[in-house]
Amino acid sequence: MKIGIIMGSDSDLPEMKKCCDVLDKFDMEYEIVVSSAHRLPHNTGKWAETAHDKGIEVIIAAAGMAAALPGVVAAHTHLPVIGVPLTSKALDGVDALYSIVQMPPGVPVATVAINGSRNAAHLAMQILGVKHPTIAEKVKTHRAQMAAEGLEKNERLQKVGVEVYLKEKN
């Protein structure tokens, strides 16, 4: 059981590092490759086609601009593919969002927020949690931690007030 991560360019790596960090925290094994849909179409297609045989159960694909990568990967596998639209110099990521989310019937991509690399990891964990109860437990634990942290923050805010809270944060 592992997750496959693919991105279109190594300039996407700083953003996708956050995805890896989340998976590391969950002790989830993953394979991460860089392979462009436009510059390495055969390599990309082959990686997607062989992903299942290598034990990959969910794929995360990230790309910017005319972000064909998630859709192309989805075209080559029956595994669920999570798409991460990335911002580039112009258009603020809307180009990547539309290129990823607007897939035609039959070949969906599970799209997360623009630069939502961390949520791609969380969504992958939830999908794996359908099959693996231990992962579902991890998701639930993480949810409880997030909730606890949120409550703590609010308690601190109530205790010290806005000005002190803002000073402590900076």
Added chain:
Amino acid sequence: MKIGIIMGSDSDLPEMKKCCDVLDKFDMEYEIVVSSAHRLPHNTGKWAETAHDKGIEVIIAAAGMAAALPGVVAAHTHLPVIGVPLTSKALDGVDALYSIVQMPPGVPVATVAINGSRNAAHLAMQILGVKHPTIAEKVKTHRAQMAAEGLEKNERLQKVGVEVYLKEKN
């Protein structure tokens, strides 16, 4: 094993019927409810919280406008939630798309295309296919059928030419 479908208004039903039709074709069991995040928040939250215990493994949530439903459902369950942004009278569905896809870290929604109700079904099948090999087989079979139909269409086009093809289609 079943899929839960929730939509914010019964005016969403004609669109979501297409989702049901896909699931019916796959002989997949599903439960479909209408419950607004804004008009029935308790009911909606409770449905999401109890979904897993009722055997639901993946949730499809559809809504238009300030489409909070998929995110609210995701907030109440560790199951993967697929969001379907629906067009309404103004803004052509961009409002719903942004309201669904731009989820904060930790609580993702797997967003499909605007009015992409059929793809929500396909994505749910792919997610269930991770766990259930028989479903993965169905996904693969469907992919093969789509491909075969595509090839057939092209063969017909090659054979009869553009004008006859268009006449036959209408």
Added chain:
Amino acid sequence: MKIGIIMGSDSDLPEMKKCCDVLDKFDMEYEIVVSSAHRLPHNTGKWAETAHDKGIEVIIAAAGMAAALPGVVAAHTHLPVIGVPLTSKALDGVDALYSIVQMPPGVPVATVAINGSRNAAHLAMQILGVKHPTIAEKVKTHRAQMAAEGLEKNERLQKVGVEVYLKEKN
């Protein structure tokens, strides 16, 4: 009589501090909490439901991205809810604006400008002014002050000219 302020994340606090500053200037009591619609749905719902009993008469809710918070709060109370869409890294706040303003019939959110936290305070004062004549007087006084300041600025501009005015400002 007080105002309730809720925001989805403590990263929203620097922006909402400006809202508090306006209310402080008006000597208006307020309660400010941080509670996410997606990470703490129960806490958030309960806060909204009990707001009225704690003497809160108007609610200000601020959030960014898929900004479900104002709508979710509105779903749990009959009090008027003012929504403040916040900018985040991508999409320049349009995502939050659409997620907040496009509410379905029956559960409105009184939306102000993107990052319009100060105007949320002013609008809350105007709403309370309907009930409390002393607050209506404060709103009118503030309007007169704004007008007087505006006239003074123009008088200075007429007196010193564009170049000197710009130097004095910097």
Added chain:
Amino acid sequence: MKIGIIMGSDSDLPEMKKCCDVLDKFDMEYEIVVSSAHRLPHNTGKWAETAHDKGIEVIIAAAGMAAALPGVVAAHTHLPVIGVPLTSKALDGVDALYSIVQMPPGVPVATVAINGSRNAAHLAMQILGVKHPTIAEKVKTHRAQMAAEGLEKNERLQKVGVEVYLKEKN
């Protein structure tokens, strides 16, 4: 106690009729006028300035295109002003939304959805409910009715299924 409704053109009346219908249902008195910010600036300003003296407690202002009306009305009164952006032939109402919601500090407009005339009425009721407990009760009753209707719809859907439900609706 009454609500003032102002719109920029009598072509806005079919949309604003829905606002009146909601207020009629609540037995709420209102005054409705047509007066353009651009064609009748003095008349519009005077109406806004005298609104409070005529017993108006909340104002609803609707306009399309470069929808200056709500902001201009807000500039002439300390009463809370609810703005309704209307669609016109081009731009799908985004022009009106931006023209209404993006007010500068000190003069807010409580903006509702594009063509959200019914919600303008609901929001006005909620604002009046801060002062008038009987109106707050009406709001709560309406909320309960909406919830009950929503539950009924879902019960019917559960009972008859998707196909029959859709047939009954049409």
Added chain:
Amino acid sequence: MKIGIIMGSDSDLPEMKKCCDVLDKFDMEYEIVVSSAHRLPHNTGKWAETAHDKGIEVIIAAAGMAAALPGVVAAHTHLPVIGVPLTSKALDGVDALYSIVQMPPGVPVATVAINGSRNAAHLAMQILGVKHPTIAEKVKTHRAQMAAEGLEKNERLQKVGVEVYLKEKN
């Protein structure tokens, strides 16, 4: 010497018929196929890779929504690829435009207007005209015809006036 036309779905054929009509007018040979980038990735890639060997000198690729087809075709050939973004039910073709035009460095797509299928034909002719002087002549002749027709229309307008001209047109 011929032009290759590929589209993602046979629902694109009515629009692409206009492209064929222009090429027919120029007596230009073309091959037209339907093959989806997402449903028939291998077929599509192979068609693009073998295009040059079949005598195709320029490719026109048309698609809607997450319009990966032109970019995917471009990834599989060194021939110039003209992309035609098509409108679909939502987003008015902006999704297709961004998916086609925003290609990464090294793999360009020559993008024409949304639903600009006729201009795809004209652009293909201009590109072929670089190599084939007879085609360049045809382009120049067509330009001259367009100009003559434009002048004639204006002369008619000057002669009969606006009202008669409009009547004659309808």
Added chain:
Amino acid sequence: MKIGIIMGSDSDLPEMKKCCDVLDKFDMEYEIVVSSAHRLPHNTGKWAETAHDKGIEVIIAAAGMAAALPGVVAAHTHLPVIGVPLTSKALDGVDALYSIVQMPPGVPVATVAINGSRNAAHLAMQILGVKHPTIAEKVKTHRAQMAAEGLEKNERLQKVGVEVYLKEKN
């Protein structure tokens, strides 16, 4: 004969200084005031109404966000009003552009580019040139100067080449 310049806030002055600089270069007299449509509606209306009597022949009105100022000024005068949409923190000036350009029939605003304060000056000169031949001459002279400068730049580029030209520029 003079030009009236009005802006909604003194924070618009750095941008409008560029407008003044153009007018100074043309030795054109102007009056520049700061007066908000929303904070000083009466003052603004009165300034517009008395502009003609003070010898103002064209008005330039600049504002950001819900930029009602140009339209409100236009509502109070029969003089031509040039509107300058300004960028603010969010929405990149699109809000101001739509608020200014989308005026209803009968009360137009002559809109220039976002932050197009210099072009507002040029347009004002062209409008005055209709009446004053000496100003028309100045416009023509400026056009010739722009053309000459453009030609010089190109000659320099041809002479020194891209690399040297870029070094000289920095």
Added chain:
Amino acid sequence: MKIGIIMGSDSDLPEMKKCCDVLDKFDMEYEIVVSSAHRLPHNTGKWAETAHDKGIEVIIAAAGMAAALPGVVAAHTHLPVIGVPLTSKALDGVDALYSIVQMPPGVPVATVAINGSRNAAHLAMQILGVKHPTIAEKVKTHRAQMAAEGLEKNERLQKVGVEVYLKEKN
């Protein structure tokens, strides 16, 4: 003294007819031609260059899509040029709006609303009114008529109420 109207295609004539109708009402002489910036560049440039000599004092230029016409006309004359962005099949006129309003420094186009052909006429009248007092009087008279009609409409609405008013209108 006359106004020049130019449009890019005779398909723009139904919209520009409304512009002519306004000018006819004002008894204003005009010359109307159809000449594309892209299909008849020389003709278009020459028309613009000779406009002044033919007694044209203001130019109205209308175009859709990549609406270069108004800017190209402005490049060939020192006369003020009013640009009318027209909607076409896709993009709802935003393409034309941006193509017309975003002119570079030195060559402005006075842009009116999308499909704002009537306002182009009104703006032309206001510009001519700077020079010709009789035209300024006509503009003032028209403003007074608009105001009177607006007041009448409101009086009728007050008298007969919403329901009767709507019936009378239809």
Added chain:
Amino acid sequence: MKIGIIMGSDSDLPEMKKCCDVLDKFDMEYEIVVSSAHRLPHNTGKWAETAHDKGIEVIIAAAGMAAALPGVVAAHTHLPVIGVPLTSKALDGVDALYSIVQMPPGVPVATVAINGSRNAAHLAMQILGVKHPTIAEKVKTHRAQMAAEGLEKNERLQKVGVEVYLKEKN
């Protein structure tokens, strides 16, 4: 055989330098000029008209804002014209994209990505490759190099892992 590059302003030169760099790498001769469609219309038109006679086979035209240049150049030549939309201070290049890509039937512009100056060079090479087999070879070689570099990057990533790779890159 050479390529003609034209840009609207010398402020576009830093971006277009990247286009030149690509052509230099391919040892492709080019002529680069700066000539605005709006400030130097005759010069620009003449350059386009004489381009073919000077041995230019493909034209690259770059401009920002109301980017008429590529279309105007296309209007004056039968050569294929590649358009490069450039970002300016506001609107993030969408204005230039729409102004360039939305050309009317008969006069296409082959549009590349916003700030896609490098791809303009690659597309020009592909177009020339239709005629010149040696250039087609160069394009194929460059494609192979890009692919090889992509594979190398991935091999390095597989070898050293995410953290080391990111350190090496910075």
